Amino acid sequence: MLEQILCIDDDPITLMLCKKVISKSSFSKEIITAQNGEEALMHFNTLKYTNIKNKVNKKPELIFLDLNMPVMGGWEFLDHFTSPAYAEFNTANVIVLSSTIDPEDLAKAKKYPIIIDFLSKPVTLPMLEYLKKKIGI
Amino acid sequence: MKSKTLQITLVYVIISLIVAIICHKILTTYFSKIEYFYLFVIKDVLFILITGLIFRYILSKNEKKNISIFEKLKKTNEEIKESNEKYDIVAKATSDTIWDWKIQEDSINWNKGIESVFGYNPADVGNTSKWWFDKIHPEDSIRMSIKLYSFIEQKTEKWQDQYRFRCVDGSYKYVLDRGFLLKDENGRAIRMIGAIQDITKQKEEEQRLKLLETVITQSKDSILITEANSTDRKIPKIVYVNPAFSQMSGYLSHEIIGKSPNIFKGPKSDSEELKKLLRAIKNKEECLIETISYTKKKEEYWVRFSMIPIFNNEGSISHWISIQRDITDEKKLETEKEHLIRELTQNNKDLKQFSYITSHNLRAPLSNLIGLLNLIEDIPVEDPELQEILAGFTKSTHLLNETINDLVKVIIIKDNPSMQKEEVSLKEVFENVFSQLSFQIELHKPIIKLNFEKVPLLNTNKAYIESILLNLLTNSLKYKSENRKLKISITAEQIDHKAILTFKDNGIGIDLDRNRDKVFGLYQRFHNYPDSKGLGLYLVKSQVETMGGTITIESEVNKGTTFTITFKN
Numbered sequence: 123m124l125e126q127i128l129c130i131d132d133d134p135i136t137l138m139l140c141k142k143v144i145s146k147s148s149f150s151k152e153i154i155t156a157q158n159g160e161e162a163l164m165h166f167n168t169l170k171y172t173n174i175k176n177k178v179n180k181k182p183e184l185i186f187l188d189l190n191m192p193v194m195g196g197w198e199f200l201d202h203f204t205s206p207a208y209a210e211f212n213t214a215n216v217i218v219l220s221s222t223i224d225p226e227d228l229a230k231a232k233k234y235p236i237i238i239d240f241l242s243k244p245v246t247l248p249m250l251e252y253l254k255k256k257i258g259i
Numbered sequence: 260m261k262s263k264t265l266q267i268t269l270v271y272v273i274i275s276l277i278v279a280i281i282c283h284k285i286l287t288t289y290f291s292k293i294e295y296f297y298l299f300v301i302k303d304v305l306f307i308l309i310t311g312l313i314f315r316y317i318l319s320k321n322e323k324k325n326i327s328i329f330e331k332l333k334k335t336n337e338e339i340k341e342s343n344e345k346y347d348i349v350a351k352a353t354s355d356t357i358w359d360w361k362i363q364e365d366s367i368n369w370n371k372g373i374e375s376v377f378g379y380n381p382a383d384v385g386n387t388s389k390w391w392f393d394k395i396h397p398e399d400s401i402r403m404s405i406k407l408y409s410f411i412e413q414k415t416e417k418w419q420d421q422y423r424f425r426c427v428d429g430s431y432k433y434v435l436d437r438g439f440l441l442k443d444e445n446g447r448a449i450r451m452i453g454a455i456q457d458i459t460k461q462k463e464e465e466q467r468l469k470l471l472e473t474v475i476t477q478s479k480d481s482i483l484i485t486e487a488n489s490t491d492r493k494i495p496k497i498v499y500v501n502p503a504f505s506q507m508s509g510y511l512s513h514e515i516i517g518k519s520p521n522i523f524k525g526p527k528s529d530s531e532e533l534k535k536l537l538r539a540i541k542n543k544e545e546c547l548i549e550t551i552s553y554t555k556k557k558e559e560y561w562v563r564f565s566m567i568p569i570f571n572n573e574g575s576i577s578h579w580i581s582i583q584r585d586i587t588d589e590k591k592l593e594t595e596k597e598h599l600i601r602e603l604t605q606n607n608k609d610l611k612q613f614s615y616i617t618s619h620n621l622r623a624p625l626s627n628l629i630g631l632l633n634l635i636e637d638i639p640v641e642d643p644e645l646q647e648i649l650a651g652f653t654k655s656t657h658l659l660n661e662t663i664n665d666l667v668k669v670i671i672i673k674d675n676p677s678m679q680k681e682e683v684s685l686k687e688v689f690e691n692v693f694s695q696l697s698f699q700i701e702l703h704k705p706i707i708k709l710n711f712e713k714v715p716l717l718n719t720n721k722a723y724i725e726s727i728l729l730n731l732l733t734n735s736l737k738y739k740s741e742n743r744k745l746k747i748s749i750t751a752e753q754i755d756h757k758a759i760l761t762f763k764d765n766g767i768g769i770d771l772d773r774n775r776d777k778v779f780g781l782y783q784r785f786h787n788y789p790d791s792k793g794l795g796l797y798l799v800k801s802q803v804e805t806m807g808g809t810i811t812i813e814s815e816v817n818k819g820t821t822f823t824i825t826f827k828n
Binding site: 144222223244 | 612630637674807
């Protein structure tokens with residue numbers, strides 16, 4: 123079981139579903155959420171800042187990322203997140219979880235080594251079982 | 260001749276002397292008186308000598324006169340002979356047909372040209388002028404005879420005429436006839452002699468040239484001819500322009516001849532194109548350019564301008580021919596077309612983006628609904644009515660999801676004209692398809708015949724060919740006849756560079772008389788089956804066409820259906 127995962131999605135129902143399904147499947151002990159890329163980056167910034175004083179803060183091991191979000195979308199988030207500024211966090215794997223059907227998005231996802239999978243909503247128990255196998259937990 | 264005169268004189272003198280001597284002897288015999296004997300002898304001799312001399316003189320004078328007459332005759336004779344020879348040579352050498360017409364008697368003679376040129380046997384040639392006039396083309400004969408008679412009546416000085424003369428085979432030859440009159444002492448025309456020259460070849464050539472000339476004069480394209488070389492690095496000077504050129508450029512022929520075509524150049528002309536043209540002229544190569552030109556009134560027009568070098572027999576350039584076409588409208592159309600294509604491409608891109616966004620926005624809440632329903636499944640529901648409502652809710656949600664997923668497939672197929680192709684084994688494809696349908700196949704146990712030996716490998720997109728065959732096989736299973744065992748036969752053939760896949764079943768079929776246009780349409784259903792959506796064949800056709808193939812259908816109600824799919828292979 124993972125210690126902590128981060129879900130980034132602008133849709134509160136999707137976030138609610140994620141929380142419920144993930145907690146049911148004992149996939150992760152803790153689920154934190156962000157409503158867009160910027161909010162997620164802010165979270166990492168806070169972690170970075172507080173880590174200096176107190177080094178016991180958890181960092182997410184896996185990120186579920188939506189692509190189409192207001193303020194800052196998935197791609198922009200990834201561009202920031204994979205920069206050296208977030209070097210201590212970007213060892214986490216990213217799974218794109220989206221409703222997109224645009225082939226360009228799929229092609230683009232292949233260019234980011236950090237993205238380990240591209241899955242279609244909704245999050246389901248079989249999907250989590252599949253992921254468990256894939257990342258070996 | 261002289262010696263003969265002398266001879267005659269000598270013979271006369273000798274004979275006279277002998278006679279004189281004999282007379283003297285007789286006289287001396289019969290008369291004895293001889294006192295004047297010698298005197299008589301001397302007198303006789305003298306007489307003879309004197310008459311002999313006179314005789315000789317007369318003879319020799321006569322002789323001289325005769326000689327001069329004879330010389331004259333001889334000379335005349337020779338002249339006549341030479342002249343005859345000359346005539347013979349000319350008559351043989353000339354290709355003209357010569358005629359000699361005695362006007363009063365109306366008798367006409369022809370030389371052998373009438374046979375060699377026009378083919379008439381001399382025996383068949385008439386000897387009156389009527390025969391001649393009959394052979395003249397009806398369209399020319401009146402004009403010709405008016406001219407001829409006005410010449411005979413000496414109203415005109417010269418006579419020569421062109422007309423068509425009929426040959427023995429009925430064809431006509433163009434001839435040039437020239438003649439002169441012989442008059443008697445009263446000035447009346449008594450004879451006319453003429454020579455007919457066959458000018459058919461010249462005439463034909465003339466007509467051919469005239470015809471060729473119309474190409475230039477009647478052409479809608481401007482044509483101009485320039486000198487071979489130019490000074491001062493310009494296009495060589497113009498020597499000819501056709502009427503279309505004046506029409507196009509506004510310059511009249513006399514205004515432009517002697518000038519260089521450079522004067523059509525203006526501010527918007529393409530100087531690169533003009534440089535290209537000048538380079539070609541320098542290298543003596545033909546050249547085609549497109550540029551904006553200017554008319555006399557400085558109006559601009561697009562012109563396609565070619566320069567073609569004309570070489571003479573020595574291989575050096577004698578002229579340049581330039582053909583020019585006003586392509587203003589063409590250019591305008593081209594620009595419009597480009598604009599339209601740009602606009603359409605943009606529209607298409609926008610629409611595609613729109614469909615992606617729409618489908619995303621539909622799928623996002625729908626996936627939430629499905630997720631929520633998945634959660635409900637684990638919560639026990641006691642109320643039977645609520646249970647029923649939730650069941651309906653679940654069913655509708657999944658149906659909506661399927662529909663949207665199908666539509667998404669269509670959008671992706673339509674957007675993917677250049678998908679990946681690979682060598683696919685048809686046998687493997689079928690194994691995959693059968694395994695996906697193993698449940699139905701087990702249930703209905705159809706008889707399936709497969710024959711792929713002729714096309715073991717197909718260069719195609721694996722996912723698409725699988726989807727196509729899955730859809731067709733599902734249809735066959737779904738629309739099988741209840742009255743007979745389902746038989747499906749699938750064969751592949753290779754003809755030239757085409758692979759032909761035939762997919763045949765003995766199911767319930769489709770009434771093509773009513774539905775041919777709709778068979779492959781979106782959301783077209785022909786049987787009221789609960790799980791039929793009217794999407795399968797639409798997807799099949801889209802996928803076949805995306806891979807550059809074609810699909811046709813033959814079907815008969817209650818007999819079965821055959822699909823023929825053709826791919827380039």
